Amino acid sequence: MDLGSEAVHIDVFTLFPPWFDWFRGQRHVVNAMALGSSVEAVDYRAHTPLKAGQVDDTPFGGGAGMVLRVDVVEAALRARYGEDPVGLREHRRVIALTPGGRLLDDALASELADEPALTLLCGRYEGFDERILEHFVSDQVSIGRYVLAGGELAAMVVMDTVLRKLPGVLGDDSSAREESFSEALEGAPEYPHYTRPAQWRGWTVPEVLLSGHHARVDEWRREQSRRRAGGPLP
Numbered sequence: 001m002d003l004g005s006e007a008v009h010i011d012v013f014t015l016f017p018p019w020f021d022w023f024r025g026q027r028h029v030v031n032a033m034a035l036g037s038s039v040e041a042v043d044y045r046a047h048t049p050l051k052a053g054q055v056d057d058t059p060f061g062g063g064a065g066m067v068l069r070v071d072v073v074e075a076a077l078r079a080r081y082g083e084d085p086v087g088l089r090e091h092r093r094v095i096a097l098t099p100g101g102r103l104l105d106d107a108l109a110s111e112l113a114d115e116p117a118l119t120l121l122c123g124r125y126e127g128f129d130e131r132i133l134e135h136f137v138s139d140q141v142s143i144g145r146y147v148l149a150g151g152e153l154a155a156m157v158v159m160d161t162v163l164r165k166l167p168g169v170l171g172d173d174s175s176a177r178e179e180s181f182s183e184a185l186e187g188a189p190e191y192p193h194y195t196r197p198a199q200w201r202g203w204t205v206p207e208v209l210l211s212g213h214h215a216r217v218d219e220w221r222r223e224q225s226r227r228r229a230g231g232p233l234p
């Protein structure tokens with residue numbers, strides 16, 4: 001079993017804090033917050049030392065797009081945590097969402113769910129000034145080898161998979177314990193599920209699932225899961 005700690009306090013640094021209002025309204029997120037977790041969106045612009053809410057600048061060396069400035073990110077982190085962000089990552093996971101980062105998988109989600117607190121930094125435009133990644137962050141995480149317009153959706157994906165691992169969040173903790181890629185299923189995809197009606201257009205449900213024989217059902221599920229580990233589903 002690998003459920004996370006009791007609660008996780010997550011700060012997401014973003015240029016679009018209202019995006020996270022929708023996320024906070026989702027049932028499992030509401031449950032997580034009721035059980036002591038928190039999700040707070042922090043606006044990079046709120047503490048920018050630059051005029052007119054500027055947060056980015058043109059890249060040295062030329063090229064398209066704008067780059068999120070290191071002084072702006074430092075000011076936002078200092079305002080939030082009251083310390084030099086160079087030291088922050090020594091005692092708190094500070095995660096930049098980047099396309100080339102460590103790929104998010106179930107093992108990483110479990111690892112993050114064991115942390116008491118997380119900081120997620122969303123990039124925009126061309127991304128982060130490299131010094132942010134070098135000096136302020138403990139991890140870089142990617143949700144896949146493709147490029148999104150910004151880190152906000154990636155942050156929501158990370159938070160979704162982390163929060164649903166916390167005890168009590170899903171109502172029935174076994175939902176998160178035995179599912180695709182979990183230790184309980186030895187990292188394999190989950191077995192198939194069926195519900196009523198038992199017959200539909202001649203499509204039947206495997207007999208064993210209707211047998212009421214729990215040990216046989218369990219054995220069948222594990223076998224199906226192992227079979228699915230053999231290759232991708234169509």
Ligand SMILES: C[S@@+](CC[C@H](N)C(=O)[O-])C[C@H]1O[C@@H](n2cnc3c(N)ncnc32)[C@H](O)[C@@H]1O
Pocket residue numbers: 096097098099100121122123124125126127128141142143144145146147148149150151152154
């Ligand atoms: C348009 S992207 C920047 C892409 C960057 N120029 C590159 O080629 O790698 C803007 C921001 O979106 C976020 N982002 C985009 N794709 C992502 C992914 N697959 N996983 C995590 N974050 C992603 C990052 O925060 C990134 O800084």
